[in-house]
Amino acid sequence: MSYSSSIKEAHGSLLSSIREQGLFKDERYIHSPQAATIEVEYPLGSALQSVVNLCANNYLGLSSHPEVIAAAHAALDERGYGLSSVRFICGTQDIHRELERALSDFLATEDTILFPSCMDANAGVFEAILGPEDVIISDRLVHASIVDGIRLCKAVTDTYKHANMNHLEQKLGEHQDKRARLIVTDGVFSMDGDLAPLDEICALADKYDAMVFVDDSHATGFIGQTGKGTPEHFGVLGKIDIITTTLGKALGGAAGGCVSGRREIVALCRQRARPYLFSNTMAPPLVAGALKVIEILNRSTERRDRLAENSEFWRKGLADAGFVIKDGESPIVPLILYNAKLIHADPMKDEHRDLWWSSPTAELGKVVHIELHQPFTTHYGGTLPSIQVSYETWGELNQARDNAVLIIHPMTTDCHVTGEFAGQPTGWWEPMVGPGKAIDTDTHFVVCPNLIGGCYGTTGPRFPSGDGKAYLDRFPLLTPRDMMRVQKLFLGALGIPRVNLVIGPSMGAMIAWEWAIEAPDMIDTVAVVAAPLKTSPYQIGLNWLQRSAISIDLAENEVVSKSRQMFARGVGMLSYRSPAGLDAKFGRAWFKNPGVSLRDPGLFNVESWLKHHGRRIRKRFDPYTYLLFSRAMDLHDVTEGRGSVIDVLDRVTCRTLVVGISSDCLYPATEVKLGADILEDLRRTVRYEEIISANGHDAFLLDTDQLATMLRGFQVL
Numbered sequence: 001m002s003y004s005s006s007i008k009e010a011h012g013s014l015l016s017s018i019r020e021q022g023l024f025k026d027e028r029y030i031h032s033p034q035a036a037t038i039e040v041e042y043p044l045g046s047a048l049q050s051v052v053n054l055c056a057n058n059y060l061g062l063s064s065h066p067e068v069i070a071a072a073h074a075a076l077d078e079r080g081y082g083l084s085s086v087r088f089i090c091g092t093q094d095i096h097r098e099l100e101r102a103l104s105d106f107l108a109t110e111d112t113i114l115f116p117s118c119m120d121a122n123a124g125v126f127e128a129i130l131g132p133e134d135v136i137i138s139d140r141l142v143h144a145s146i147v148d149g150i151r152l153c154k155a156v157t158d159t160y161k162h163a164n165m166n167h168l169e170q171k172l173g174e175h176q177d178k179r180a181r182l183i184v185t186d187g188v189f190s191m192d193g194d195l196a197p198l199d200e201i202c203a204l205a206d207k208y209d210a211m212v213f214v215d216d217s218h219a220t221g222f223i224g225q226t227g228k229g230t231p232e233h234f235g236v237l238g239k240i241d242i243i244t245t246t247l248g249k250a251l252g253g254a255a256g257g258c259v260s261g262r263r264e265i266v267a268l269c270r271q272r273a274r275p276y277l278f279s280n281t282m283a284p285p286l287v288a289g290a291l292k293v294i295e296i297l298n299r300s301t302e303r304r305d306r307l308a309e310n311s312e313f314w315r316k317g318l319a320d321a322g323f324v325i326k327d328g329e330s331p332i333v334p335l336i337l338y339n340a341k342l343i344h345a346d347p348m349k350d351e352h353r354d355l356w357w358s359s360p361t362a363e364l365g366k367v368v369h370i371e372l373h374q375p376f377t378t379h380y381g382g383t384l385p386s387i388q389v390s391y392e393t394w395g396e397l398n399q400a401r402d403n404a405v406l407i408i409h410p411m412t413t414d415c416h417v418t419g420e421f422a423g424q425p426t427g428w429w430e431p432m433v434g435p436g437k438a439i440d441t442d443t444h445f446v447v448c449p450n451l452i453g454g455c456y457g458t459t460g461p462r463f464p465s466g467d468g469k470a471y472l473d474r475f476p477l478l479t480p481r482d483m484m485r486v487q488k489l490f491l492g493a494l495g496i497p498r499v500n501l502v503i504g505p506s507m508g509a510m511i512a513w514e515w516a517i518e519a520p521d522m523i524d525t526v527a528v529v530a531a532p533l534k535t536s537p538y539q540i541g542l543n544w545l546q547r548s549a550i551s552i553d554l555a556e557n558e559v560v561s562k563s564r565q566m567f568a569r570g571v572g573m574l575s576y577r578s579p580a581g582l583d584a585k586f587g588r589a590w591f592k593n594p595g596v597s598l599r600d601p602g603l604f605n606v607e608s609w610l611k612h613h614g615r616r617i618r619k620r621f622d623p624y625t626y627l628l629f630s631r632a633m634d635l636h637d638v639t640e641g642r643g644s645v646i647d648v649l650d651r652v653t654c655r656t657l658v659v660g661i662s663s664d665c666l667y668p669a670t671e672v673k674l675g676a677d678i679l680e681d682l683r684r685t686v687r688y689e690e691i692i693s694a695n696g697h698d699a700f701l702l703d704t705d706q707l708a709t710m711l712r713g714f715q716v717l
Contacts, residue, residue, distance in 0.1 A: 023495055033064040034253060056253075059222050059331055060303040063253035067296065068289045072254075075288030082283045087114075088270070091281035099287050102294045103258055107220070107228060107245075108237040111266040114287075116279045118217050118246035118257030119145040124273030125213075125242060125259050126153035130182065135175045138184035139163065139196065140443075143215055144399055146184060155182075161442050162396060165200045172208035180211065182242075187216035187230030188223060191399065193332025195223070198234040211241040217257075218332060221250030227297055227304045241265065247286070252293040254286045307331055324366075351388065355462045357455040357622055360416035360425040365390040365450070365457050368493045376486065379640075382476020385466060389490045390457025391415055391449035394422070394433065395441035397496070404496045405439055406487065406523075407448040408504030408511045410700075411629045412621050414456040415448045431704040438708035444500060451511075452486040453478050453628045461624035472624055479635040480507070484514035488522070503527035503711075505700040506667075507629065510636040513675070517638055520654040527657040527711065529700050530664060532671035533645060534637035539666060543630040545571050550623045568626065570610040578663035578696035582606060649678050656686040657714045659700075659707065666697040687714050 018024045029041040031048055034056055039048045062068055075095070085091035100112040115121040122145040126136065134155040138146065141162045150157055156178065160168040168183065175181055183205055185196040198214065205212045216229040224232030229245070231237045242265055247256035259269050269276060297304075311331040318325050318335060326334045356362045368389045375383040392415040397404065407417050407429070418427035418441075421434045433439040433446055450458040453475065461475040476482075491499065502523050504512040509531030516526040546568035574582075586606040594602025603611075642648045658676035660669030669690055676688035689710040693699040700707060 023497075034058050035064055036061070057218070057249035058253050059250040059307055060297075062250070062293050062296065062303070065293075065296070068252055068292045071292035072285035072289040075284040079284035079288070081285075083281050085281060086277060086279060087281045088277065093281075093284060093287070095284065095287045095291065096281065099291050099294075100258070102291060103260055106294055106297070107243055107260045108231070109240075109243060109260040110263040112258050112260040113266045113269050113273075113276065114282055115257045115259065115273075115276055116282060117248065117255060118215065118244055119148075120275035120279060121244040121257040121259045121273075122146050122149040122215060123152060124149070124275040125244065125265075125269055126150055126155065126182075127274070128269045128272035129265055130155040130180065132156070133178060134180040134182065135178040136182050136184055137168065137171045137175065137210075139186065141189055141191070141396070141399060142184060142186055143190060143217075146186075146215055147400075150184070163194065163197060164442070165197065165204065168201070169204055169208070172204060172210055176208065181208065182211045182213055184213045185215075186218070187214045188218040188330045188332065190218050190332065192326050192334050192396075193218075193328040193330040194326070195219075195230055195233065195328075195330060198230055198236050198240070202234075202236045202239050212239070213242040213244070214240050215244045217244070217246040217249055218330070220245040221293075221297055222304045222307050223330065226301055247290045247293075252286075252289045254289060256282045256286055256290060351457070352463055353457075355455075355460075356390070356457045358620055359414040359456050360419065360427070361390060361392060361414045361450065361456045364392055364419070364424060365415055366392070367457060368490060370486075370489045370493050372489075376489075378476045378482045379479045379635075380477045382478075384452075384459060384476060387452065387459045387486060387489070388457070389449045389452070389459075389486070389493075390454075391447055391490070392417070392419075393448075394418060394446045395444050397445035401496055402498055402500070403444050404491075404499040405444045405446045405501045405503070406491070406499050406515075407433070407439070407446060408487070408502070408508030409448055409451065410504070410506035410508050411633070412626070414454075415450050417446070417448045428701065429704070432708055432711075438711040439501070439503070447494070447496075449487060449490050451483050451629070453483075453625060453632070455622035455625040460622070461628060462622060473627075475624070475628060477635075478628060478632045479640075480510040480632060481514045481518070481640075483632070484511045484518060487511070487515075488519060491522075498522050498524075500524050501527065503529065504531075505529035506531060506697065507633050510633065513638055516652045516654055516656055517642075517648055518651075520652055523654045525655040525657065525714070527659065527714075528672075528675065529659045529707065530661050530667050530672060530697060531636075532667050533649075533675050534639065535634055536671070540634045542571060542575050542666070543634050547627050547630055550627055569613055569616075573610055573613050575666045576697040578665055578694055581663060581694040581696050584694055645678060646682070649675065649684075650682055652679060652682075652684055654685075655714075656684060657710065658686065658688045659691060659710060660688070661691045661693060661695075661697060661699045663694050663699070664697045689714075 030038050031041060032039040036053055037050060038053045040051050041048055079093060083091040096114060100114055103112040126149045130153050132154045135158060136150055136155050137158045137160060138150065139162055140159045158171050160171050172181060183201055185201065188195055201212055214230060219229040221227045223229050226232065228237060231240050242259060242261040244257065244259050248254060259266060311333065315325060315333050323335055351367045370387045370389060372386060375385045376387055377383050409415065413428045416427045417429045418433040420426045420430050433441065435442045439446055450456040452458055453460045461471045463471060465471045465474060499522065502512050502515045509528045512526050512528045513531065515523060549568045589605045590602055591605045591608035592603040594600060638648050639645050656679055658672060660672035662669055673688050676686050679686040691699045691703050691706045693703045695702045
């Protein structure tokens with residue numbers, strides 16, 4: 001066999017990519033028994049360190065309990081090290097059946113079958129009992145082992161939104177034509193620690209004639225009044241048709257798993273579950289140790305009670321210390337750090353919150369410090385030795401980490417896209433993003449980072465440079481391409497290798513073009529809303545007028561510049577609307593009638609509107625960021641340094657939705673459509689849509705009903 005150099009290079013590249021994303025799994029070498037305090041060698045070859053261990057599944061502290069160890073020792077002496085056989089040939093000892101009966105009694109089920117692990121139990125049970133005439137309806141956040149087990153089964157598969165009983169009922173109604181319906185859920189979800197509402201699930205199962213499957217691995221032994229798991233907690237003991245659980249967590253922590261439930265189901269697993277039929281039996285010491293654990297649990301609830309007290313103490317302490325945790329009642333206490341690479345970072349790193357400009361993001365935003373192995377170099381040669389990115393999120397990232405949506409904000413907005421539905425301030429794209437909306441936060445993890453150079457928490461002109469002084473006008477010149485590359489690093493820091501949708505309007509759309517060209521393999525669909533392939537002299541000229549007012553004053557007096565920023569914003573606001581739209585909105589109506597002299601010229605409604613927006617921008621947006629971003633828009637050109645526009649767009653392999661606006665004077669629809677036309681000629685999967693509106697460029701904010709229909713029509717999610 002040949003392990004070719006090309007395959008070796010491909011594997012090496014994949015490993016490098018895993019490292020760059022902060023997802024490479026390094027092993028810590030423990031030199032002591034599993035316990036609350038352990039002796040660890042990390043990195044390899046370093047001196048041992050005594051550390052507090054908060055990440056084991058040793059919920060009840062029984063992994064090294066002296067009675068459990070003694071029972072395992074005795075079985076080793078009396079029954080041997082192993083059986084060198086599968087169960088049905090010559091691998092079943094009396095203690096195996098004894099353990100199966102003990103588990104059935106403890107879980108209040110009819111029968112139990114042992115597997116080498118719960119992973120094997122989940123891999124074997126579905127295929128053994130279901131066929132193509134049946135349906136499996138699973139919670140969208142079930143454990144990966146369940147997902148893998150379902151894949152091996154020929155039954156029809158469907159999912160319901162996490163813990164959403166209305167959606168589950170809808171799915172059950174849709175599948176009444178199937179022979180059997182199996183509802184599948186975790187008892188306690190291992191990432192967030194929340195409990196499945198088993199009482200409601202069982203009620204729906206009764207109503208729609210369905211069976212219920214629960215993986216209770218993170219509950220058996222300690223959830224419920226006597227530790228019998230989530231069925232006991234919700235008062236449905238004996239009503240769950242199939243329970244899978246593990247002996248590798250609270251029940252001794254060694255190895256082993258089981259399927260426990262209806263007698264006929266267990267019998268079918270003995271005949272047809274492949275991991276049971278073709279894997280060696282559990283070793284006698286493991287069986288004896290598990291039997292001793294069940295004896296200890298039946299003797300007293302002391303350990304379960306202490307765990308509940310410790311969990312409550314830990315939750316309260318973290319919350320009081322200012323950490324973000326998820327509410328719950330299980331011992332799994334998720335500490336939300338929003339950064340897969342944070343384990344390598346300095347937890348005391350300054351987020352420079354005093355430099356953030358006022359916005360909802362200042363209160364709600366989270367921060368990632370991007371791990372840079374060398375300074376980030378911009379297209380024009382500037383460097384940034386460190387980068388932090390602020391961001392907001394909505395919805396849940398699923399276990400496969402493949403349901404993300406990246407929203408790229410336009411020039412003067414922040415990360416706060418939405419939030420009204422969650423009791424937060426109204427976001428700038430509220431009608432587009434939320435539960436059941438075009439960008440559905442019930443099914444997708446939506447993230448919006450503040451752009452590099454911004455003023456809402458991401459490294460920008462106000463941040464300290466290497467000499468400790470603020471960058472200000474020394475901040476590196478940026479292009480949309482630079483912004484996209486920082487976003488790519490940002491997603492890597494979050495541990496998101498791929499996104500369903502990248503969408504951006506206006507300047508955000510310029511960055512979306514860069515995503516489609518430079519990283520199409522990372523995205524399923526890109527939506528470009530109101531941006532051409534490059535900026536025109538007309539657009540550059542408008543930006544020059546705006547920058548001129550601000551930059552003149554920054555050279556003299558920054559306080560005065562805020563007044564002139566009003567003028568700059570006025571030029572921008574006029575370019576964002578169409579003449580017809582302004583006429584329809586304001587006409588020639590007066591806000592304040594004129595007097596008799598030039599000293600009292602009056603104020604038209606349109607002038608008052610421009611003045612209002614000018615005042616707002618002074619309070620909420622940094623003039624340095626205004627200068628930086630408007631120039632970045634000038635520098636937008638997808639062909640810069642890449643070749644012809646045909647060569648450049650030939651790189652686009654993802655699905656592409658291009659949206660123009662009929663009345664857009666700033667970025668005319670014909671210029672926007674050109675990108676779609678070229679992609680169509682290149683036989684790419686592309687659609688061009690046009691918002692029909694008199695609102696000009698701002699139609700992406702004001703005519704969201706049309707945009708939402710376009711997204712749904714293209715089936716971007």
